[in-house]
Structure formats: C-alpha cells, structure tokens
Amino acid sequence: MPDNKQSESLLQPEELSPAVELTAKVLAELDRVLLGRSALHHMVIVGILSQGHILLEGVPGVGKTALVKALGQLLSLDFNRVQFTPDLMPGDIVGTHILQQTPAGKREMSFQAGPVFTNILLADEINRASPKTQSALLEAMQERSVTLLGNTRSLPSPFFVLASQNPIELEGTYPLPEAQLDRFLFKLIVPHADVEVLDDIISTRRRGEPPAPTWSMSAEQLHQLFDVMDRIFLPKPVSRYISRLTASTHPNAPEATEEVKKYVTYAASPRAAIAMAEASRASALLAGRPTVGFEDVKVVAAAVLNHRVILNYQARFDSVDTFAVVDSLLTALDETDLNLPDDLEIHSA
Template sequence: MSDVAAVNNLVTKYTQLQQEIGKVIIGQKEAVNFSLLSIFCGGHSLLIGVPGLAKTLLVNTISDALGLNFNRIQFTPDLMPSDILGSEILDETRKFKFIKGPIFSNIILADEINRTPPKTQAALLEAMQERSVTIAGHHYKLDLPFFVLATQNPIEQEGTYPLPEAQLDRFMFSINLDYPTFEEEVEVVKNTTTVNDQKVNALFNAQEIVEIQKLIRKIPVADNVVEYAVSLVGKTRPKSDFATDLVKKYIDWGAGPRASQNLILAAKANAAVHGKFSPDIEDVQAVAVPILSHRVVKNYKAEAEGITIDKIITSLF
C-alpha cells in the first residue's frame, strides 16, 4: 500500500474508531483524540481528572477498539518495582524462572501514579523510555506497540509523590479531563443504569498500529513548520530571545527539546487523521497545549494572580 493510500485508509479507520469508542465513552472527545494521537506517535500520556470521569473505562475501551492487550496497575505507597516489572522465582527443578509482571502488555493504565514512591515510579518510567526491562541481569523486550496512560487525581495531594519535571517530560501529552456537560451526564446515567451492554469491535491489531507509527514518521514536514514548532517551544523559556513579556513575568522554566520533537510528531499524526499529507502550523497549534502544559513551570506570581499555563501557551500562538 502506498503512503497516500495508507493515509486515506487511516482517515476512514479513524472515523470508525471514534464511533466505536463513542458507543461507550460519552463526550471526552478531546481526551480520546489526544490519547489516540499519542498511540499513533508511539508516545505516552498523563491523564489528569477527578475520580469518576471514566479514566479506566476510557483506556479499556481504546484498547478493545485497537485490538490490543490491556493491563491496569493500581499504584499504592507499598508497590514495589518487581510488582510492575516481574521477578525471578526458583522453580521445581531448582532453576530460576522469570515471571512477567503486568508491564508486559500493549496498553498499561498506571492508575494514580503519584501515589507510589519515586523508586517504583522510576521503574515504570524507565520501561516507558527503553521499551524493555532488566531483571537480575537479563534483558526482556516489551511487546509492541507499548503505551502507558498514567492518571493523577488533581484534588487529593496528601500522601502523594509528585512526578519530578524530568519524569513528566517522558509523557508526550498531559490530558485534562473535565466534567461532562448536563446533556452528556444525562446520557451517561441512562446508559450505565440499564442492562444494555455496548460491545466495542476491534478495528485494528498490534501489527497495524506499528505500521501506523512508521507511517507517521515518514510524513514530510516543511521547514517553516519545524521552525514554527521550535520557536514556539523557545518562547516558553524566560531567558530566551523569543520569550514574551508574559513568559518572563510568570514562567520559571520553559520546555526542553523533547517538546519540539513531540510537537512535530503529534502535528504529523493530527494531519494524517484529517487526511493531510503534511502538517501545517494549525496542526502544531492543535496539539501544543497538551504537549507543553506539563513541561512549563509557572512561578508564585502566576499562582497568586490565577494565570494558567494554558492561557500562557495559547498567548504564544
């Protein structure tokens, strides 16, 4: 299949995919869109929202529609790295045997990742970066595609271990889930208080997802779009020549080069699912807020004056 035919096929399948997911997930279209773009780019996402917004159901439904294996890990203060990665045991023949942990799956839901100590967080984040784990000197490759969707509760911060900025940077997107509208919530209540179970059909398989990830990387990008993405990231750095007065006043630290890479990758994916064969500046802007929001650190003045990161980022367009 040619690249042009592959993009056209992706557009058709993407529309069908949204319809399948929409059978179960009411609303939350932005969260679904960014989660899918992240998978198509081979990245990971951080999902932030209060309890009860169907974060687990969202990930489970996406994995069903994509035909991928799914595991959920509930992060707790006593969770150890071996509980995620797996461990070696002595079998009946007195030989060490490796028992795989839940990390060996295509899609991982890391539920409340900030509830577990840094040592366990680091074990997951290393697997995210390397797509492999090392146990007792042995190297084990993870199944591809591999996608981690970690959740955080923005309300309850007592007894949590916030992710350091360097580890937040490993996530391609930071996706905020908001409350549903009145009409959406009415529909949710109607659908979930009856015996009518909606079945989600698998439209892809693991190999097809890997092929899409390769296709996204092959999409060409014009120099002016790359330069726009890099300058946009540069504007978030207070000491940069590109920095605006708003950034100098309210931002302590800006985004690093990984943000520029992710902006271009996500812009490619956004262009492809909309039938375009090369991204433009509008595609960069469409994905900029969830890619930059967790990489930019605002100062106390911004906190005091109620200035949000999203407002600062959109002002840079």
Template sequence: MALDESVIQERAKEIGKLRDALNTILYGQETLVELTITGLLARGHMLLEGLPGLGKTELVKGLSKALQLVTKRVQFTPDLLPGDITGNPVLQETEKGREFVFQPGPLFANLVLADEINRASPKTQSALLEAMQERRVTVLGETHTLPHPFFVLATQNPIELEGTYPLPEAQLDRFLFKLEVPRNNAATLERIVSQRELGVEPELEPVMDGEALESLMETVRQIYLPDVVANYIARLVDATHSGQSKTAEGIKFGASPRAALSLASAAKARALMAGRINASFEDVKSVAVPVIQHRIILEYNARIDGKTNRQIVESLIAEVPTQDFNTPSTLKQTAAAATN
C-alpha cells in the first residue's frame, strides 16, 4: 500500500511529541530517547547497559506513562525461577472443584522492565527466550499469548560482574538494540539537581495509548526500503563475518540474519521518525551500532588490544561502501560532496 507523505508527516509529529515528553523527564539523554523510541517502533526489545542511577528505570517509567502501557518490573536475582516471571498454575477452588488455574506472571504486561537481567540464572534467562521471540509463554504444556504490544527492556550493570550470568549469544540476539546509557555531564547534572527532588517522581502527561503505538508500528512496516539500502544492509552484516572484510579480522563470530532484519526494521523506524517515506543509507548507519554491537563476538587478540564492539562496528561502517560498485582507475572519488 502506497504511503501518503502527509500521513507520514503527521505520524512523525506524534512521535515528536513522545520524544519531547521523554526528554522532559530524562535530561541530556536525547540519543538514548531517540533510539529507545526507534526500538519501540521497530517492535524490538532493548538491553540497556549503564551504571546505576543514570535513568534507565526512569526511562521505562516515562515510557509507561506517556504511552499508557501496562508496565511491570522484575528485579532479576540468582534465585529467581522461570515460573516467577512467566506465571504458575495455582490450585484453586472453582465451581468445578479443585483445579489448577494459571496465574500470569509479570511477563503479562506491555512493557516489562527486566532489571539487572544478568543476575538471574541461565534457566530463568532462557524463560525469556520464547516470550521475547514468540510473544507467548508455555507453562505445563499450555501456551499463553502475551498482550500486544509487548516489549522487554532489560538492564545490566557493566561492573560488579561477580556472581552474574552473562547473557548467552542466543539471548542477546533477541534484543533489537543494546543501548549504552552514558553518564551526564556537569551542565545536565546541574539541571537535574535544580529541577528534581529525590524520591519524587516527575509528572508526565500521556501522549498516546497502546493502540496508537500499534498504528505507528504498522506504519513503520509500510515504510519503503529501497533495494540499494537492503543491499547495503546485507553487505554490512555479511562484512561482520571472518574473511568478508578487513575489520572482520577482529571478529570471531559475525552477526546473524536476524541482525539484518533488525537493521532494516530499525532503519524504517528512523525514517518514520524523520518524516520520510523511505529508509536511507543514513538511517542504517545511525542504528548499525546498537543493532550489531552485541551480536558479534570479538577475537581474543582484538579484546587484548583494547578494541570494543562499538569500535569494530564503527570501523565496519567506515569500511563498507554504501554503493556496491567500484570506480575505474581512470576516475578518482573526491572527498567533499556538494549539497543541494
């Protein structure tokens, strides 16, 4: 179905309102807010990584309020069991007599904040797999569908790794984005100090409801992805594999096809946020780091040399050209580009 550019502009304005609302409760984290909204529109789960107190939980709460979504928070601990998050059958007295009745767990919400997800045991972490991918849970052979929309926003602390269970690659691959929450600079801190009180949650007016969010997500699916952009995504993901690019020498295992799908979806969401009818190379580049960085495993030598996943992905972006054609030796490319 062809999209009307005026409709796209209208949707972009709605998203802009959400962005503005979140920026009023989370100071100095414009990029994080931008990417979080992108992730939501792309129907993806997100893994937030940052030191305590940087506003991760605040962001989720703000989303909950602005979108009027049912939000639940689970603090992951080593003794947390799968049933604690999926729900358990409970023996109850009913009209038919005693029988097991499924008691939904905290996963039955629109927005689930999985706080410090790496502190839960692998068994509990795995219980999230089906929920995140299939958007349903199975307990005692009975499958229960999760509500729509359904997002998992997990957090993990990059320090204090003693006694934690690093997320396995299969689990990480389920997250659309891995977002790093940066610390605030002095000016932002001053603004927070002057405008916030400890223990008092900021007020936020609802911007849209879950239905409107679903509509926006549907619009994202209709954004046009040009063939050349799809080709660029394919080449970028392929370049993460050993032997496919110079940068890949530092990569032990490359990104999966799910990474390519995630890139395409996120690029479309970025296009909608910018009020455009089509995704572009720039959209892909802007979401490549959060999409790919947690999906690659670096070589030992690369880690010893101090390289990070982010640096590797940035290097990939610089290495892989947007256009898949070479220039003859009789021509040379100039660096500066004119703008219209």
C-alpha cells in the first residue's frame, strides 16, 4: 500500500522523465493499434495508472473489446475475458471447489480458480449477467481478493476489471447496482468514430483487425510507474478543490449549483473524491508534471463523477445528463476558493 503522506521532496525531472516517456510510448502504441481514440486512450491509461477499474460504455462495434485486448497485450499482463451472459453463475467467475481424487486414491475438494484470477479481466457486456453474478465481482474489485468457503485468496497484482456494456439494448439486461458502479474508477463513453477514422480503418486494416503491438510494457515497468505515481505531489489547494467539487454534487451543499439542486437525487461518495485525486495524479504524470494542478482535476472530473451522480426524473424530462451537471459545477466553482465579493472579478493578465 502506498504511503498516504506526501513526499517531502518533489520528483526531480530526471526521475520523472523515464516514467513520462514510458506512458507516452504506451499511448503512442495504443493510438497506433486503435485509430482515432486518443482521448479515450489517455483516460484509459490514467485509469490503469490509478489502478482503478474502468467501465466502457458504447454501442456494439466501436472497439471496446479491441481496446481492452490491445491493452492486455501492451501491458504484458495476464488477460482473461468473460462474456457475461444471463446464465453465467458466480462460480464461473470466481472459481469453484470440485471433488478430485489424489494419486493416492484419496478424494478431496480442490479449488479451481476462475477467470477473475488474472491481471486484466475483461467483463464483456457486464450488464447481461444477473445481479447475483455481477455481485461476485464486488469483493474482487474492492478488496482485490476472493473469499470462497471461508478461504480468502488474493488476486494477482495489478488487478483491473475493464468492463463493457451496451447502453441501447435494455431487454435481457440488468443495470449494474450503484454499489458496483461506484467501484469503477471511470465510466468512459466510447463514441462513434468519425469519417476520417473510419476511412483509415477500412483502408489500412484488413477486416478491421488491429495490428498486434510491436512493443509491450513489462510488469516491472508498470510497477515502476505505480511507484512514480505515489510520489506525484497533490497540493493542498487542489485536494481542497477535489473535496469541494465532490461535496458540491450534494443538492444541499452550500456550493451546489442550480443544476445540482434541481436534478441530483444521490451525490457522489467519498470514494469519488479518492478516485478523483488518484486519477488527477495520473493525469499530471501523463502531462509530465510532478505536481497535480487544477487542470488535471478538470480532465478527470467528468469520467469520475458521471456514473456516481444519480439524477432524478426531472433531469430525464429536461434531457439533462450527468455530464451537463458536472460541467455546471466545473464552471461555477472557483478552483482557488478566493471567496471574492461578487462585484470583484479576476482575469488572466
């Protein structure tokens, strides 16, 4: 576990630059493998560096699974894919005990590990499985361990769940419970590709298959990145901004905007603030800085908050989504909390 205390000295440029080069290389390779998804790749790498789970939401065929597979190859980590179906059982994910006969002729229950015992678990179309099966991932995602018949088994480190879900097919699907949604660091929307990207895919990819990565990151390098992440400095005003931002998602908060007061039913949890801080660190690392700035928080805020803020029916009637609500907060809240009088404005010189 990383130490919560801030480092007494900043990462110096010479210490930071290898990590920055490494992340840039990963991003470049991802961009090469999957065309036209730079922003998404950036957020996915932020999520990986934050050691968080990512929920990818998009219509079929936009490259969700391909992205996760490419990531698995790129990171040189164990990769398992589980296609979530309505008849999938918890044991199909976490594993089960089966009766086996030993060479000595003795019969005993032996544990058969499920696909969750891996570094990267692709939970494809996670909302097609029943809530019972979805819940099998709760402990794995939060505790990074699996408890079965009283035995707790740790999962390999690092462990990521990269889940995908289809937002348009509602029949035969089970919406993820809030508790599980909250365990995802990000919920990223995978958009449609534009004309240029589609043209590139058709003209350069036979049957659309992405090329295999030419380079992969070792587990050791990934852990070095995690170590660097622990030394990214989070200044007090920025942590204060993250706290205010999270607290402002509550309709009764003093700094809540009109949109929040009108449309929000349930606000973001403390886990959201923690996730935002971690993701901001990763964003700063990708930007080549040893310190987190307000701009890093703004980059990750929407991805962190959009699945944690639950809107009411009025929001549906008014066609307001969580992105609009979060955007209103980012616009309204003064990052530095200067608390200047209303008629006193501050502008960049």
